[in-house]
Amino acid sequence: MKKFNYLFVAGFTVFFLACEDNSESFDxxxxxxxxxxxxxxxxxxxxxxxxxxxxxxxxxxxxIRDAYFDAVFPNGLTVGCAAGYSLTLTSAAEVEAFLPxxxxxxxxxxxxxxxxxxxxxxxxxxxxxxxxxSEIDHYLPDxxxxxxxxxxxxxxxxxxxxxxxxxxLNQANKALGGCSSNTTVEEAYDIISSINxxxxxxxxxxxxxxxxxxxxxxxxxxx
Numbered sequence: 001m002k003k004f005n006y007l008f009v010a011g012f013t014v015f016f017l018a019c020e021d022n023s024e025s026f027d028x029x030x031x032x033x034x035x036x037x038x039x040x041x042x043x044x045x046x047x048x049x050x051x052x053x054x055x056x057x058x059x060x061x062x063x064i065r066d067a068y069f070d071a072v073f074p075n076g077l078t079v080g081c082a083a084g085y086s087l088t089l090t091s092a093a094e095v096e097a098f099l100p101x102x103x104x105x106x107x108x109x110x111x112x113x114x115x116x117x118x119x120x121x122x123x124x125x126x127x128x129x130x131x132x133x134s135e136i137d138h139y140l141p142d143x144x145x146x147x148x149x150x151x152x153x154x155x156x157x158x159x160x161x162x163x164x165x166x167x168x169l170n171q172a173n174k175a176l177g178g179c180s181s182n183t184t185v186e187e188a189y190d191i192i193s194s195i196n197x198x199x200x201x202x203x204x205x206x207x208x209x210x211x212x213x214x215x216x217x218x219x220x221x222x223x
Contacts, residue, residue, distance in 0.1 A: 043145035044153070044209070045202035046133045046195060049125040053099025064136065064143070066092045072139050079127045080108055081177030087112040087124050095132070101125035105189035107178040123185060126192040127172055133196070134169065144202060146211075153209040155191070165195060165209070 047061045056062040069077075069092035077095065080086030085108035089095050094114040103120025112119050137143050137150040144150060151166040160168065160183075172188035174181035183191070198208045 043202060044148070044150060044199040044205070044211075045137070045144035046150065046197070046199040047129060048196050048200060049100035049122075049129040051200070052129050052132050053096055055096065062096065064140075065095055065132065068136060068139065069095065072135050077128065077131060079124060079131060079173055079176060080111075081174045081179035084174075084177035084179040085109065085111050086177055087115070087119070087128070089128065090114055095128070099125055099128060105185055107185055108176060109178075121176075123172070123176055123189045123192070126189065126196055127169070127176055129196050130165075130169055130172075130192050134165065144199070148211045153211055156208060156210040160187075160191060168192065168195070 051061040052065055054060055054062040056066045076088045076090040078086050078088045087108065088111075089098060090113070094116070097114070097116040098119065101117075101119060101121055101124060103122055105123035105126075106121060108121070108124070133143075134151045151164065151169070153165050155161050155163050155165075155168065168183070168188075168191050171181045171183045172192050175183050175185050175188040181188070194206075194208045198204075198206045
C-alpha cells in the first residue's frame with residue numbers, strides 16, 4: 001500500500017505521494033482497450049504551460065509555483081531521458097522564464113539548463129507543465145480536491161485508451177529526449193496537451209481522462 005509522508009513548508013503541512021513509474025508496464029493494457037474507471041470529479045486540476053508560466057498574482061498557478069517549487073523539486077525539474085537529452089529548470093523563476101514555450105514539438109538535440117526563451121519547443125513546454133501539475137498534486141492535497149491522483153487517471157478513449165497519465169508522461173519524456181518510446185513526438189504532444197487542457201484551474205472537465213480506483217489520496221494516510 002502507498003503511504004503519505006509529510007513535511008512543513010512556510011507553516012503548512014505538505015503531504016506527498018509519488019506515482020509509480022509505469023514505464024516498464026506500458027503494454028499491460030492493450031492499446032484501444034476500454035479503461036477500467038469511473039467518472040472523475042471536477043475537483044481534479046491541471047494547468048496549461050501559460051498558467052504555470054504566468055507571473056505570480058493572487059492565488060494563480062504562478063503563486064503556487066513560486067511557493068512550492070523548491071520543496072517539490074529540490075534538485076530542479078528535469079524532463080527528457082537519461083540515455084538521451086534533457087531539459088532542467090532549477091528554480092521557479094526559470095520555469096516562469098521558459099513557459100510557455102512555442103515552436104515545433106520535436107525531440108531535443110542537446111541538453112538544456114535554464115534556457116529561458118532561447119528554447120522553442122512546445123512538446124517540452126507541455127511536458128514541463130504536466131510534470132508540475134502531477135508532482136504538485138502529490139504534495140498539495142488541495143491543489144486538486146479529488147480523491148484520485150492526477151497521475152493515476154487514464155485516457156478514456158482513442159489509440160491510447162487505458163494508459164495512465166504517468167505512463168504517457170514517461171513515454172513522452174523518452175520521445176522528447178530522443179530515446180526509444182512507445183509514442184511518437186507528435187502523439188506525445190497531442191496527448192500531453194489534451195491532458196493539460198482537461199481540468200484547467202479545476203473548473204472544467206473536457207472528458208479526456210477517466211478515474212481509477214487504484215489509489216486515492218486517503219489510502220493509509222500517516223500524519
